[in-house]
């Protein structure tokens with residue numbers, strides 16, 4: 147247990163019907179800490195995020211956010227406490243403008259609030275996206291809208307699910323730069339990634355999952371520096 151953790155996931159077991167997907171992973175993220183959750187397809191990374199958010203509540207184990215137990219709360223209540231989510235499928239309403247999509251995420255919490263102007267400062271391209279319908283946006287443009295929407299919700303913790311998936315390298319770097327900026331603001335980040343190296347570069351610590359269990363936990367530096375260990379754990 148981690149006394150000053152922003153997120154503390156304790157031995158959760160999550161099922162889809164009768165099929166068990168998570169076999170007791172424990173994960174913590176400190177205040178202003180960036181943590182990567184890596185592992186192959188089907189390891190249970192997305193299910194871990196879904197369990198934290200109450201989308202697939204764990205059958206056993208507990209989840210604490212900001213020192214409050216959230217295990218049995220509704221997704222709506224959990225997100226209102228200040229957990230931001232950047233889902234792998236972005237979940238942007240295609241028929242609405244960038245501006246309308248951002249407005250849907252706006253919220254006050256006990257954490258730092260962000261304005262649309264600040265988001266435009268981080269992502270200059272967002273300025274002209276505000277007036278466009280989201281249905282014709284590129285993957286990179288949708289990702290900017292999605293991250294901005296999460297920040298307008300004043301999160302203390304942001305859960306990034308495959309944030310660099312399908313994005314050009316330049317945009318991946320923009321996303322990673324944003325994660326560094328959040329860390330600088332004291333915001334905690336949990337990054338689920340297949341593109342492990344880019345995530346490791348911005349992370350303090352890393353967990354590697356396989357088949358619903360944590361296989362390795364350590365510093366990101368160690369995994370970046372130790373090529374044989376990295377190859378064994380994440381195959382790259």
Ligand code: ATP
Nearest residue numbers: 162165166167185186187188189190191192193194
């Ligand atoms: P990926 O990178 O492919 O998203 P992941 O590490 O996020 O992989 P999960 O998507 O969490 O893995 O999947 C964990 C396990 O749960 C897998 O065995 C998967 O088949 C199963 N699973 C995921 N979603 C469902 C679902 N809706 N119904 C049934 N089983 C599911």
